Amino acid sequence: MGNLNLPFLGFEMENPWCVASAPPTATGQLMAAAFDAGWGSAIMKTVGPVEEPIINVAPRIQTMKKWNREIAMQNIELITDRRLSVWLDELKILRKRYPKKMIIGSIMAPGHEMDAWAKLVEEMNKVGVNAIELNLGCPHGMPERDMGAVCSQDPNIITNIVKTAKATSKVPILTKLTPNVTDIRMMANAAKKAGTDAITVINTVNGIIGVDIYKKQPHLSVNGYTAIGGISGNGIKPIGLKCVAECKQATGLPVSGCGGISSWSEGVEYLLMGASQLQVCTEVMIRGFKIIEGMNKGLEKYMAEMGISKASDLVGNIYERVTSFETLLKKSSSEKIAINEDTCTGCNICVVACDDAGYDALKLKTVADTQRTHGTRKVAELIYENCTGCNLCVAVCPVPNCMSLYDSKEPFPYELHESYAGNTLD
Ligand SMILES: Cc1cc2nc3c(=O)[nH]c(=O)nc-3n(C[C@H](O)[C@H](O)[C@H](O)COP(=O)(O)O)c2cc1C
Known part of the structure; x- marks a missing residue:
């Protein structure tokens, strides 16, 4: 004790x-x-x-x-x-x-x-x-x-x-x-x-x-x-x-x-x-x-x-x-999201958040469901090049061990993807 x-x-x-x-x-x-x-x-x-x-x-x-x-x-x-x-x-x-x-x-x-x-x-x-x-x-x-x-x-x-x-x-x-x-x-x-x-x-x-x-x-x-x-x-x-x-x-x-x-x-x-x-x-x-x-x-x-x-x-x-933003910029890496398809329930919460407040980097996809008889289920899928590692999806995901950040080892600062960087009001 x-x-x-x-x-x-x-x-x-x-x-x-x-x-x-x-x-x-x-x-x-x-x-x-x-x-x-x-x-x-x-x-x-x-x-x-x-x-x-x-x-x-x-x-x-x-x-x-x-x-x-x-x-x-x-x-x-x-x-x-x-x-x-x-x-x-x-x-x-x-x-x-x-x-x-x-x-x-x-x-x-x-x-x-x-x-x-x-x-x-x-x-x-x-x-x-x-x-x-x-x-x-x-x-x-x-x-x-x-x-x-x-x-x-x-x-x-x-x-x-x-x-x-x-x-x-x-x-x-x-x-x-x-x-x-x-x-x-x-x-x-x-x-x-x-x-x-x-x-x-x-x-x-x-x-x-x-x-x-x-x-x-x-x-x-x-x-x-x-x-x-x-x-x-x-x-x-x-x-x-x-x-x-x-x-x-x-x-x-x-x-x-x-x-x-x-x-x-x-x-x-x-x-x-x-x-x-x-x-x-x-x-x-x-x-x-x-x-x-x-x-x-x-x-x-x-x-x-x-x-x-x-x-x-x-x-x-x-x-x-607890330091300055300037220091954080020096420490930052190019983070991306990893999705655990085994635990993902396809609830869509992360997709809505990423669509309406993020960088449009998530969608749902259909995968084979080996556990159930009807054969398929939905899970979240990352649109890799759109993701800027903001962490909103991880923060809102209700499932433990489902979404996580990892260091993609790509250069930082990241490039904004095309549809985000230009005029969005065409
Ligand atoms: C009803 C009430 C009465 C309080 N009275 C005192 C007080 O007499 N003296 C004091 O130093 N703080 C007083 N506090 C503040 C608490 O000691 C504490 O600082 C504050 O509530 C934040 O802690 P908590 O989030 O755990 O409640 C009071 C808080 C409450 C809710």
Whole structure:
């Protein structure tokens, strides 16, 4: 059995999985339930200054589904509406009860009130958390109060907050950034220069989850009105991975990866990209703490298959291979499509895609069917000279091991075929 332990900020986590700061960590009792279920670490729901009352609206959560499966969620929930003193009592109890679990505090204060930040860090210092996450990323409700995402959209504010936290904290500081910026590398760098120990990416992505076309109102509707909310869940994974890559490239600091992880394999993607901890929120909100069992089993099985004995060996450097388009042009080869006629079902999906959005390089042909009595069946056929290796057909093919790319060893760049290169509107 592989060793799932992972060192992170001087703490040996018993596995890489961490419940992100959100409703599943809204109380000490919930955090205890997460630890009992097997999560290696958990981050409390963000707490703010005592004098900032938190009043939530209802409703505040809506999902976007495809084939009855949630692919994204919008929330307009604020930070914790529980008192700091209650939290401090609970964190003390958790510390005693779970010495082997990584307990992370999460705090937020206005971007221009350094005393409030320092006070919150001091309070966290007293209750034995292993690290403190600075929530500079909440995109709704809090920015209007000089908190949340407005703090990580300005490098100067990041600098002030991180410096203040570092000057006060006895434990490592994670700076949690918003993805809602033009260039997250600038923000990560500001956090690094100010001394942060690690970066968490990402908090939620600004968005509106949908419109109810019959009621003619936003899907997440507070009596007909909505606010730009935070989108989370599986659909934001590409944005999370991109931010991990950029933050690693810009700073080299340890990164806690978060955003759209819904399975063990997506966690592995984050590890290989360079993350050292895996935060999960939406998937826990939908399916509960017990998903950790499948996450651990899947990870262990993958490690065994790949001959990897320690999860820490999975923390990779794929971020170094995220490069410029110019470099890709130099690395590119002349790819063509190989079609496995044994597995091809002749469903025509690739042909339609290639006809209407590709290079007109696929058609169906009839072949002898040795398995069935009626003698023939349809399969996809490549029109070799038309194919430019764009990969659309591979990406849309619903059959495993049917279509694949291979290096044709022909010169690159490829020649556009005649009917594509000329005027197509004769
Ligand atoms: C309802 C809800 C409430 C959240 N509250 C917080 C919060 O209090 N503090 C925080 O740092 N992030 C909060 N988040 C953001 C999550 O921690 C996480 O960054 C985000 O949901 C992306 O991860 P996911 O795709 O696994 O959900 C919240 C997310 C949701 C859905």
